[in-house]
Amino acid sequence: MFSHIQLGACDLPRMIAFYEAVLACLGLVRLPEVDDQGPEGAGWQTPNAEWPQFYVQRPFNGRPASAGNGTQVSFAAQDREQVQTAWHTALRHGGSDEGAPGLRPHYGEGFYAAYCRDPEGNKLCFVHAQDW
Template sequence: MIDHTGIAVTDFEASRKFYDAALAPLGASLVMMVPEEHTGGVKVGGYGYDRPRFWLHEAKEAGPGRHYAFTADKRAEVDAFHEAALAAGGKDNGAPGLRPHYHPNYYGAFVLDPDGNNIEAVCHHPE
């Protein structure tokens, strides 16, 4: 249903470092930087697999915290996401584990990014 989405970040390079590390275990990477002559000098970059699906754009204020969940194919990817995100400066907001109150196989981990957004990796499979 959602084709792509994005968030404002106050320190583009710090956020880029965080998302480079946090999304790598999920197979996603920075796939595009929009030339600054098309953005009025603002840094804008998109993460994804085959095309940009999650955008960062530089801003003076990030706005209120938001929640974004990224799909993981295996629980080990959720664990690796959490570890990489913390190593990249994220703050723990929920260690990897089952959340059976959502459904029996809901396995997720939560980290706050440099601007306080609640970032999650989630696997819906039994392994």
């Protein structure tokens, strides 16, 4: 399990708006802004849970952010409808299609997922599995 995921952002306002819309579909809420001496950004978490957390922010090294080749962030959804809603919201807010919602039986029985890229090219998956 992970404690937090952090993606770099070049156009931070655009990325925050994208994730604010998409992550709300999954029930995640925005963290209060805190001056933690790190670069500017925003974070989200499940209500009433400290961890895990998800962040978009400017890179610590000051260089432009870039999407990782072979990197994917997957968000668990409560049901298939939530997968569909998150994916459609992502596309409406500047994301690009990488695979429409549907069953992916080669990943497991009842594995229902959708794939997209955020506005800066990071690959995302929204998934609900029968066993969760």
